[in-house]
Amino acid sequence: MKHVIAIYPGTFDPPTNGHLDLIERGSKLFGELVVAILRNPEKDPLFDVEERRAMLEKLTRRFDNVRVDIFGGLLVDFARRAGAHAMLRGIRAISDYEYELQMALMNRKLEDGVETVFLPAAEAYSYISSRIVKDVARLGGRVHGLVPPLVEAQLQRKLHRGRPSHKIAKGHK
Ligand code: PNS
Numbered sequence: 777m778k779h780v781i782a783i784y785p786g787t788f789d790p791p792t793n794g795h796l797d798l799i800e801r802g803s804k805l806f807g808e809l810v811v812a813i814l815r816n817p818e819k820d821p822l823f824d825v826e827e828r829r830a831m832l833e834k835l836t837r838r839f840d841n842v843r844v845d846i847f848g849g850l851l852v853d854f855a856r857r858a859g860a861h862a863m864l865r866g867i868r869a870i871s872d873y874e875y876e877l878q879m880a881l882m883n884r885k886l887e888d889g890v891e892t893v894f895l896p897a898a899e900a901y902s903y904i905s906s907r908i909v910k911d912v913a914r915l916g917g918r919v920h921g922l923v924p925p926l927v928e929a930q931l932q933r934k935l936h937r938g939r940p941s942h943k944i945a946k947g948h949k
Contacts, residue, residue, distance in 0.1 A: 792906055810844075813825055
């Protein structure tokens with residue numbers, strides 16, 4: 777699939793090690809991989825879309841064929857503008873599959889030149905989601921190893937104004 781441009785879409789609020797693993801594997805499969813961040817203010821994200829873009833750009837700098845972009849509206853419209861013929865999505869568990877299948881079929885209905893490629897999440901990251909990482913970080917738990925160090929620092933800054941979270945969790949000022 778080295779001649780194919782693929783889109784890896786998502787909310788990435790924030791990017792996790794699971795996302796990065798998929799980006800790395802996707803960059804080996806496809807000629808070009810566009811990490812596409814959905815602009816979705818209605819979801820009330822923790823990180824605004826430019827903060828997410830800045831994090832993902834730093835995290836993907838080492839991949840020659842990966843670029844980061846922001847999109848709104850329909851994913852298939854963005855794919856068409858990018859000249860992409862594939863979407864990449866990770867599947868962590870069977871529970872993901874139903875929703876992912878629904879999205880893949882809807883996207884193909886909207887644009888039959890675009891195929892969705894599912895990759896199983898790496899075992900080590902199969903229980904991680906951005907939402908669970910935010911919940912744990914917010915409550916002062918350690919997210920080390922679940923997100924890149926850069927994201928860990930940004931979570932700390934956002935949620936605990938830079939103070940070590942374990943002290944906050946134990947009630948220290
Ligand atoms: O990281 P997420 O939240 O699972 O990503 C979901 C995303 C961004 C891939 C999905 O919500 C999406 O593609 N939204 C764009 C709107 C769209 O095209 N909808 C029709 C296809 S279901």
